[in-house]
Amino acid sequence: MAAAGHDRASRPKGTAVSSAAPRALTRENLATLEALGEALLPGSARDGIARYVDYQLSVPLQESLLMIRYLGVRPPFTEFYRTGLVSLEAAANRQFGRRFDVLSRGESQALVTQMAGGTLTAWSGPPSALFYFVLRNDAIDVVYGTQAGFQRLAVPYMAHIVPSTPWGEGG
Amino acid sequence: MTAALPSLPVEVIVVGSGAAGSAVAARLAEGGKQVLILEAGPWRASADLVSSALYARRLKWSGPPVIEEGENPVGYVFNSGYGVGGSAMHHYAVWPRMHEEDFEMRTRYGRGLDWPLKYSDLAPYYDQVQEEAGIAGDAQREIWRPPGATYPMAPVPVFAQGEVIARGFEKLDKRVAPLPLAVTTTPYRGRPVCLWDGWCDAGCPIGALANPMTVHLPRAKAAGAVLVANAAATKIITNQAGTRATGVVVVSNEGGQRTLRAALVVLAAFAVENPRLLLASANVAHPHGLGNAAGFVGHYIMAHAAGLVYGLFDEETKPYMGAFGGQLLNQDAYRKTTHERTGAFGSYQWMIAQAVKPNDLLGISTTRADLFGQQLHDFMGRANRGFAGMTAVVEDLPVGENSVTLATERDRNGVPLARVAHTRHAASQALWRTSLEEGKAVFAAAGAREVWTGTEGSMHIMGGTIIGTSRNNSVANSFGQLHEIPNLVIAGPGLFPTSGGVNPTFTVHAMAARSADYLLANWNAIVA
Numbered sequence: 098m099a100a101a102g103h104d105r106a107s108r109p110k111g112t113a114v115s116s117a118a119p120r121a122l123t124r125e126n127l128a129t130l131e132a133l134g135e136a137l138l139p140g141s142a143r144d145g146i147a148r149y150v151d152y153q154l155s156v157p158l159q160e161s162l163l164m165i166r167y168l169g170v171r172p173p174f175t176e177f178y179r180t181g182l183v184s185l186e187a188a189a190n191r192q193f194g195r196r197f198d199v200l201s202r203g204e205s206q207a208l209v210t211q212m213a214g215g216t217l218t219a220w221s222g223p224p225s226a227l228f229y230f231v232l233r234n235d236a237i238d239v240v241y242g243t244q245a246g247f248q249r250l251a252v253p254y255m256a257h258i259v260p261s262t263p264w265g266e267g268g
Numbered sequence: 269m270t271a272a273l274p275s276l277p278v279e280v281i282v283v284g285s286g287a288a289g290s291a292v293a294a295r296l297a298e299g300g301k302q303v304l305i306l307e308a309g310p311w312r313a314s315a316d317l318v319s320s321a322l323y324a325r326r327l328k329w330s331g332p333p334v335i336e337e338g339e340n341p342v343g344y345v346f347n348s349g350y351g352v353g354g355s356a357m358h359h360y361a362v363w364p365r366m367h368e369e370d371f372e373m374r375t376r377y378g379r380g381l382d383w384p385l386k387y388s389d390l391a392p393y394y395d396q397v398q399e400e401a402g403i404a405g406d407a408q409r410e411i412w413r414p415p416g417a418t419y420p421m422a423p424v425p426v427f428a429q430g431e432v433i434a435r436g437f438e439k440l441d442k443r444v445a446p447l448p449l450a451v452t453t454t455p456y457r458g459r460p461v462c463l464w465d466g467w468c469d470a471g472c473p474i475g476a477l478a479n480p481m482t483v484h485l486p487r488a489k490a491a492g493a494v495l496v497a498n499a500a501a502t503k504i505i506t507n508q509a510g511t512r513a514t515g516v517v518v519v520s521n522e523g524g525q526r527t528l529r530a531a532l533v534v535l536a537a538f539a540v541e542n543p544r545l546l547l548a549s550a551n552v553a554h555p556h557g558l559g560n561a562a563g564f565v566g567h568y569i570m571a572h573a574a575g576l577v578y579g580l581f582d583e584e585t586k587p588y589m590g591a592f593g594g595q596l597l598n599q600d601a602y603r604k605t606t607h608e609r610t611g612a613f614g615s616y617q618w619m620i621a622q623a624v625k626p627n628d629l630l631g632i633s634t635t636r637a638d639l640f641g642q643q644l645h646d647f648m649g650r651a652n653r654g655f656a657g658m659t660a661v662v663e664d665l666p667v668g669e670n671s672v673t674l675a676t677e678r679d680r681n682g683v684p685l686a687r688v689a690h691t692r693h694a695a696s697q698a699l700w701r702t703s704l705e706e707g708k709a710v711f712a713a714a715g716a717r718e719v720w721t722g723t724e725g726s727m728h729i730m731g732g733t734i735i736g737t738s739r740n741n742s743v744a745n746s747f748g749q750l751h752e753i754p755n756l757v758i759a760g761p762g763l764f765p766t767s768g769g770v771n772p773t774f775t776v777h778a779m780a781a782r783s784a785d786y787l788l789a790n791w792n793a794i795v796a
C-alpha cells in the first residue's frame with residue numbers, strides 16, 4: 098500500500114488537492130468534489146475529501162475503504178463519481194451560469210437540495226439522490242470517521258488496533 | 269496455517285472459512301479427518317482488524333459481483349464477508365436461540381415451512397456450542413427463551429443508553445433482559461474480557477468476540493486442518509452417475525486451476541455462493557445444477573428486515589459504549605400471531621442500545637441522511653451526547669420466488685454471476701412497519717425529545733438451499749446432505765427453511781455441530 102511518489106507530510110495541511118497529481122479522477126473532477134464536499138459538510142475539503150476519494154478509487158476493490166462498496170453500485174466506481182461530478186457542473190452551469198465551486202453558499206445549497214430530492218433537471222449521472230448519499234458519507238468519513246474526527250466530537254476512540262493512517266494512504 | 273494446495277486427495281474439502289465452514293472443519297478434523305479449507309478471499313490476521321469503520325469495509329464481500337433485484341435487495345456486500353473468517357469476522361455476536369415454533373411454521377400456523385427437525389433436536393447442540401464459544405447472558409431473565417442450559421458467562425453490562433431505553437419498555441409493561449452475546453464478560457478459555465469499545469464490526473482482534481479466528485479456526489489448525497486462502501472453488505465434480513461428489517475445481521492465486529479430490533465436500537460459502545456453485549456445477553447427470561432435479565436450489569432466499577428506531581434524550585447516553593449488537597433484548601413480540609389483525613405475521617425481537625460510531629451505514633450521521641451543511645454538524649454535536657437506538661430483527665417469511673439464479677455474465681474464472689431477487693412477503697413488510705410503531709412508542713415513553721426511524725434495510729441472508737424431508741420439498745436433509753448427493757453437504761444459514769426473528773449465527777453453529785457429529789458417526793456409509 099505504499100503510495101509511490103506521494104508524500105503527504107510534505108504538503109501543508111489544508112492545501113487543495115490541485116497540487117497533487119490525480120490518480121483516478123481529473124483535476125476538474127477534484128475541484129468539483131471539494132466544493133461539493135464543503136456544501137455537504139464544511140471542513141471536508143480541509144480534511145481531504147478529494148484526495149480520499151481519488152486515492153480509494155485507485156486501489157484494488159479489496160483494499161478500498163469507500164462506503165459505496167456496499168450501496169448496491171457495481172464496481173469499479175470511478176465512472177459513478179466522474180459522471181456525477183460532471184453532471185453537477187452541468188447543472189450549476191445551467192441554473193447559475195457558473196462553475197459549482199464559485200457558487201454562493203445559497204446557490205450550492207439549492208443545488209444540493211435538488212440533488213438529494215432527485216429533482217435536478219437533465220441530470221445525466223447516477224441517480225442523484227444516491228450520488229448525494231454517497232458523497233455526503235464520504236464527507237462524513239473524512240471529517241468524523243477518523244481519530245481526529247472522534248476527538249472533535251469528544252467521542253473516545255478506544256482503538257484495539259490504531260489505524261496507521263486515517264484511510265490507508267501511505268499505510 | 270495458510271498453505272499451498274495439496275497434491276494428494278484429502279478426506280474433506282470445506283469451501284468457505286466463515287462461521288459454518290470453520291465449525292464443521294474443526295469438528296471433522298478433531299474427529300480424525302484430513303481437512304482442507306478453501307477460502308476465496310484473502311488471508312487475514314488479527315493485526316488486520318483495524319479499529320475504524322473505514323478499514324472495516326475491507327472485511328465485506330469483494331468477490332465476483334452479485335446482481336441484486338426485487339423490491340427489497342438482500343444487501344449482499346454489506347451482509348457478507350470476504351477473506352478468512354468470512355462474514356462472521358464482522359458479525360456482532362448476538363446469539364439468541366431460535367424458538368420452538370420457528371421450526372414448525374407450516375404445522376402450527378399454515379404459513380411458511382416446517383423444518384425436518386425440531387428445536388429439541390438442536391437444543392443439546394446449542395448447549396454445547398455456547399460452552400465452546402462462550403455466551404454472556406441471563407437465561408432466567410430471558411423469559412422468552414426455549415429450554416436450555418444457562419449461559420456460561422455473566423451478562424453484558426448496561427450503560428447509559430441501555431438504561432434510558434429500558435425505562436420506556438418498563439413504562440409500557442414490556443420486559444427487557446441482557447442481550448445474549450458471544451462476547452466475554454470474564455476471562456474465558458484463554459480469551460480476555462471485552463472492553464466495550466463498540467468496534468465489533470471492524471473485527472475483534474483481541475479474542476473477546478467469538479469469531480472464527482478466535483474459536484474454530486485455531487481448533488481446526490490444532491487438529492491438522494489446512495487452510496488455503498485466495499482459492500476459489502469454481503465447480504463441484506461428481507461421478508458419472510451423479511450420485512457422489514468426487515472433488516472440487518479450484519482456481520488459486522498460486523496454483524492456477526486445479527482439480528482436488530475428496531471423499532466429502534462441504535459447501536459453506538454462504539447463502540448466495542452455495543446455490544451459485546451448485547447451479548454452475550451442472551453436468552450430464554444433473555443438467556439443472558447439482559441436487560436440483562425438483563428445482564429447489566436457489567429458492568426461498570430470506571433476509572430479516574431491520575426495524576431501526578432512534579431518539580435523542582436530554583441525558584448523556586454515551587452511545588459509543590458497549591457492543592455493536594446492543595446491551596438488552598426484548599422478545600415480547602415473538603408470538604407469530606400477535607399482529608395478525610393488521611396483516612402482519614411472524615416474530616421480531618429488539619436489540620436495544622447498540623454501540624454506535626459517528627460515521628458509516630449504521631453510524632449516527634446516517635440516521636438523518638436528510639441533513640447536510642452546518643445543520644449536519646449541529647446534529648452531530650447534539651447526537652453524540654444524547655443519542656439512543658435499537659433495531660428490530662423482523663422475520664422474513666419464505667417466498668419461493670425469492671431466489672438465486674445464474675446470470676449470463678461470467679466472472680474471471682468463467683463462473684456465471686449470481687442474480688439474487690428478493691421481495692419481502694406482504695405480511696413480513698407489515699410486521700416491519702408494526703415494529704417501527706412499537707419502537708416509537710417505547711422511545712416516547714422513555715422520554716425522548718425527538719424520535720425518528722430509519723429506512724428499510726436487510727440483514728442476515730438465509731435460505732436458498734433449504735432443508736426438508738425429501739427432494740420434493742427441499743435441497744438437503746436436516747444434516748445438510750444433498751438429497752441427491754449424500755457426500756455433498758451444505759452448511760450455514762442457507763439451510764434455514766424459515767428465518768425466525770432472531771440473529772442466525774448461533775443456530776448456524778448448532779446445526780454445524782449436529783451435522784459434523786452425524787457425518788463422523790456415519791462416515792463409512794456416507795463416503796462409501
